[in-house]
Amino acid sequence: MTQLIHQLAHWRDIRQQWQDSSQRIAFVPTMGNLHEGHFSLVKLAQQHADKVVVSIFVNPLQFGPNEDFDRYPRTLNTDVEALSQLGVDVVFAPDVDEVYPDMTSDISGGEGFLVLPPPKLTNILCGESRPGHFTGVATIVLKLFNMIQPQLTVFGEKDYQQLAIIKAMVSALNLPIKVISAPTCRAADGLALSSRNQYLSLTQRQQASAIYKTLQTIAFGLRQGQSSDVLIEQARHELIYQGFDGVDYVSVRHPDSLAVQNFLGNDGAVILIAARLGTTRLIDNLVVMAEA
Numbered sequence: 001m002t003q004l005i006h007q008l009a010h011w012r013d014i015r016q017q018w019q020d021s022s023q024r025i026a027f028v029p030t031m032g033n034l035h036e037g038h039f040s041l042v043k044l045a046q047q048h049a050d051k052v053v054v055s056i057f058v059n060p061l062q063f064g065p066n067e068d069f070d071r072y073p074r075t076l077n078t079d080v081e082a083l084s085q086l087g088v089d090v091v092f093a094p095d096v097d098e099v100y101p102d103m104t105s106d107i108s109g110g111e112g113f114l115v116l117p118p119p120k121l122t123n124i125l126c127g128e129s130r131p132g133h134f135t136g137v138a139t140i141v142l143k144l145f146n147m148i149q150p151q152l153t154v155f156g157e158k159d160y161q162q163l164a165i166i167k168a169m170v171s172a173l174n175l176p177i178k179v180i181s182a183p184t185c186r187a188a189d190g191l192a193l194s195s196r197n198q199y200l201s202l203t204q205r206q207q208a209s210a211i212y213k214t215l216q217t218i219a220f221g222l223r224q225g226q227s228s229d230v231l232i233e234q235a236r237h238e239l240i241y242q243g244f245d246g247v248d249y250v251s252v253r254h255p256d257s258l259a260v261q262n263f264l265g266n267d268g269a270v271i272l273i274a275a276r277l278g279t280t281r282l283i284d285n286l287v288v289m290a291e292a
Contacts, residue, residue, distance in 0.1 A: 002084035004091045008147055011053075011092055015149065023050040027150035029141060032056040032093075033073035034082055037185035037193035041154045042086050044182050053148055054083055056093040061100070062136030073195060092148065099143060115139040117165050121258060125161050125272055126283065129248050134165055141166055145177060152178040158185075158192050160270060160285040164258055184284070186212065192284045203243075204277040210242035211273055215286040218252070218271045222264040222288055228252035229262065239275050248274035248281070255287055266290050 005011050018025060026049030028041045045052045056079055063069035080091050103112035115138040121127075122134040145153070155163045167179050185193045190212030191205075200208060214235045221231040235250045252261050255270045268289040275282055 002080065002088050002091060004080050004093060006093055006095065006098070008094065008098055011090065011147065014090060018051055024152075025049055025148070025150040026052045027144070027148045027153045028052065028054045029144050029153070029155075030054060030056055030079075031058045031072065031195070032079050033075050033195040034079045035185075035193050035195065037156060037158065039082070039086060040185050041156055041182050042083065042088060044180065045152070045154045046087070048152055048154075048180065049150075051089045052087075053090045053092055053150065054088050055144055055148070056080075056091060057099060057140070057144075059099075059136060059140040060096065061103075061139055062133050064130055064133065067130075068196075073198070094147075099140070113139075115142050115169070117169060121161070121165050121168060124258060125249055125251060125253075126274060127161070129274070134162070137162055138165060138169055142169065142173070145175060150177060152180060154180045154182055156182050156184060157287070158194070158284070160272060161258065164256070190216075192282075194282065196280055196282065199280040200277060204280070207243040207277060208282060210239060210244070211275060211282060211284045212286075214238055214250075215271050215273060215284060218250075219286055219288045222252065222269060222271075223291065225263070227262055228269075235273070239273075244275045244277055246276040248276070264288060264290055 026045035028045050030038050042052060042054060056076060058069070058072050058074060060069055076093060083091055100112060114135055117134055117138045127134050155166055157163060163181055170177055170179055187193065189209040191197065191209050197205070218231045218235055222228065232250045232252065236247050239247050249272065251272050252269050253259060253272060254261055254265065255268050261269050268287060270285055270287045272285040273283065
């Protein structure tokens with residue numbers, strides 16, 4: 001039976017019981033409003049651990065002043081029911097003051113302790129148009145790691161830059177946690193599953209599938225030896241032609257360091273796109289492996 005827990009002290013009592021019986025714990029952090037993409041993370045976690053904990057917390061620190069924090073869907077009861085059906089052991093859904101006891105008066109005012117990832121990972125791609133976002137991500141993830149104290153954690157490749165930052169943080173801070181990455185879950189037309197997809201109108205939803213097609217086109221070009229500069233310019237024009245209202249970036253990067261790549265290297269590459277339909281910002285990526 002799935003237990004819903006709001007207080008850290010309650011969770012620590014449970015964790016102590018599991019630790020005494022040598023149970024291996026996997027952790028899946030989420031902001032709720034769960035879909036099949038999240039469920040795939042849970043199923044992967046269950047393959048690697050005795051117990052699985054899923055957190056549900058809409059983190060105010062990672063939303064900018066003009067972003068969708070207030071309207072971000074909160075569906076706790078539905079989420080807990082779905083996770084119970086999957087056999088999740090604990091859902092940890094803390095209040096803001098449980099997570100940020102040092103910042104309750106002004107969550108964005110910088111008055112509390114923060115985790116500052118290196119600029120080379122945060123001042124690019126999504127971080128360029130969302131300043132402070134990855135500080136919020138790294139801070140909440142480290143806090144949750146310290147709260148849950150799992151042996152392993154599962155993150156989706158759909159948020160590729162986030163995944164790269166979390167891996168770097170775990171390595172740099174010597175955290176005793178194994179990070180497992182899970183493939184992006186997609187709809188039949190290729191659109192990456194995301195809670196923000198529900199904001200799209202029917203027409204926008206049809207247009208959105210162009211992102212994955214564009215990623216595939218760039219991947220084909222890279223395998224043919226074409227320059228990323230040319231492929232990126234073509235991709236921008238194609239997305240605007242397909243009805244997107246703006247393209248934040250189309251970029252080809254090293255899959256680990258996220259350094260810019262002009263061609264497909266020996267380590268492969270990751271293609272990343274962020275584009276907007278109306279007020280909805282969609283991101284996606286595709287890893288391209290070098291041919292053997």
